[in-house]
Amino acid sequence: MNTAADIKEFPYPFKGEVYRYSNNSIPLETPSSITVTSTYKEEMILKRKLLENHPERCFHSLPHTQLAQWEIVSTIINHLTAYNPKLFSLEKQNRKWTLHNKLLNETHHFIYGDESSLPWQPLDFIGRHVQEDLIFMMQRDGDLYMDAGQLCFPANWSLAFNAGMNFKQIHRPIPGFKEEGLDDRILTFLLKMEAGAPWVRRNWSLMAGNRLDTSLETFDQWGGDRRKVTKDNAGEFVHFRVEVQKLFRMPGSNGVLFTIHTHLLSLEKFASNPNWLKQFFHILKELPDSVAEYKGISMFKEPVLDYLRRQDEGK
Numbered sequence: 001m002n003t004a005a006d007i008k009e010f011p012y013p014f015k016g017e018v019y020r021y022s023n024n025s026i027p028l029e030t031p032s033s034i035t036v037t038s039t040y041k042e043e044m045i046l047k048r049k050l051l052e053n054h055p056e057r058c059f060h061s062l063p064h065t066q067l068a069q070w071e072i073v074s075t076i077i078n079h080l081t082a083y084n085p086k087l088f089s090l091e092k093q094n095r096k097w098t099l100h101n102k103l104l105n106e107t108h109h110f111i112y113g114d115e116s117s118l119p120w121q122p123l124d125f126i127g128r129h130v131q132e133d134l135i136f137m138m139q140r141d142g143d144l145y146m147d148a149g150q151l152c153f154p155a156n157w158s159l160a161f162n163a164g165m166n167f168k169q170i171h172r173p174i175p176g177f178k179e180e181g182l183d184d185r186i187l188t189f190l191l192k193m194e195a196g197a198p199w200v201r202r203n204w205s206l207m208a209g210n211r212l213d214t215s216l217e218t219f220d221q222w223g224g225d226r227r228k229v230t231k232d233n234a235g236e237f238v239h240f241r242v243e244v245q246k247l248f249r250m251p252g253s254n255g256v257l258f259t260i261h262t263h264l265l266s267l268e269k270f271a272s273n274p275n276w277l278k279q280f281f282h283i284l285k286e287l288p289d290s291v292a293e294y295k296g297i298s299m300f301k302e303p304v305l306d307y308l309r310r311q312d313e314g315k
Contacts, residue, residue, distance in 0.1 A: 003269045009037055010265045010298060013202035013242050021174055021291070023186045025247065026200040029312035032079040033198070033246050033259045034130050036087060040103055043131045043212070044232055050152045051128065057217050059124050059149035060163040061296040068136060068253035069148060070113055075136075075248065075257070076126050088129075101129055122150055132246075132259040136165070137190075139254050144190060146170060147255075151214040153262045156296055161216065175290035176184060195251035203243040205295045206304065210239045210264050222236045229300035234307035235268035238300065267304065281308045 008145060051058050061069065077099060080088040091098040099108045108125075110117040118125045127134050127150035134150065136146040144167045151159040162170050167190065168183045178185050193199065207214060208225035229238055241264055248257045271277045292298045 003272055006265055006269050007273055010263055011202055011244050012276060013204040014279055014283060017279055018286055019283045021176060021182060023189055025201040028198040028200040028246055031198050032083045033076055034079050034132060036084050039089060042133060047152045048128055050301050057160045057215060058152050059122055061123060064178050065136060065148040068255055070251060071250050071252045072136060072257055073122045075127045076130060089236045100224050105301055111200060124150055132261045137256045145258060156214050156216060156241055158216040175294050190215045193249045193256060195249040200246040201245050203245060205237055205241045208300060212262055220290055226299040229303045231303045231306035234304050236266060238267040238304055240265045240267060240270045260313050271308060275310060277312055281312060293313040
């Protein structure tokens with residue numbers, strides 16, 4: 001794909017020239033939990049390979065989530081077929097469902113609600129047809145708990161470690177999250193979410209390399225690349241990573257489904273947009289050390305700034 005097409009598809013995450021952690025969720029205009037992009041096939045191959053080779057770190061569920069998993073299957077299939085009718089279709093004969101994935105040339109027959117009719121658990125099954133990671137948080141006792149999820153492309157965290165934690169426990173490492181009261185405000189926001197009114201937010205980071213799978217369990221495979229970044233190789237080597245996180249209240253289970261679509265774009269292509277280049281240079285230059293450290297970019301922040309400065313001067 002050419003640079004112009006890559007930029008058009010990339011979800012630019014910034015609005016101002018200063019970045020701080022906040023609840024930057026906005027109403028989702030097109031109420032689809034799923035987006036199909038040009039990298040669909042290659043990401044499905046990678047995702048399925050990870051699920052087959054590392055199920056212990058890529059999938060988690062508690063027994064009481066089974067009904068909710070089927071609700072998620074129904075929701076996602078409805079979105080796939082409604083917004084991508086040329087790529088996905090569904091036939092129903094009472095509880096007998098047939099899903100056609102035309103992109104992968106696959107047909108799947110199953111009985112809705114009957115786990116024995118699927119080769120995997122329902123959430124694991126439908127996750128093998130979408131680029132998004134799927135996290136389900138069950139609501140109980142005035143809190144949200146990570147009770148199920150399929151996570152293949154995490155940004156430096158572990159589903160196996162966080163499984164079963166509540167919302168505040170999961171987000172405790174974020175700088176200022178508790179101290180500035182973000183934990184209470186965002187949890188209150190999530191608990192008040194209503195079915196039929198989804199939200200979306202964008203989270204960003206920089207990474208050395210272009211791996212989608214940056215799980216904690218594989219840190220030894222990619223963490224050292226941070227020391228290899230220079231002002232001369234930053235354009236090709238460093239990649240902008242943006243997660244489009246969509247939030248849906250599930251009306252049946254009353255839980256919250258998070259779909260996380262990860263996009264990667266080389267810094268070279270990113271910087272070819274002069275407006276993005278100027279704005280991000282100011283954001284990165286001003287970024288607090290604690291935020292840079294948490295996002296894992298402290299080691300190569302200066303080489304990236306040097307690269308962006310030279311690109312700006314060249315334009």
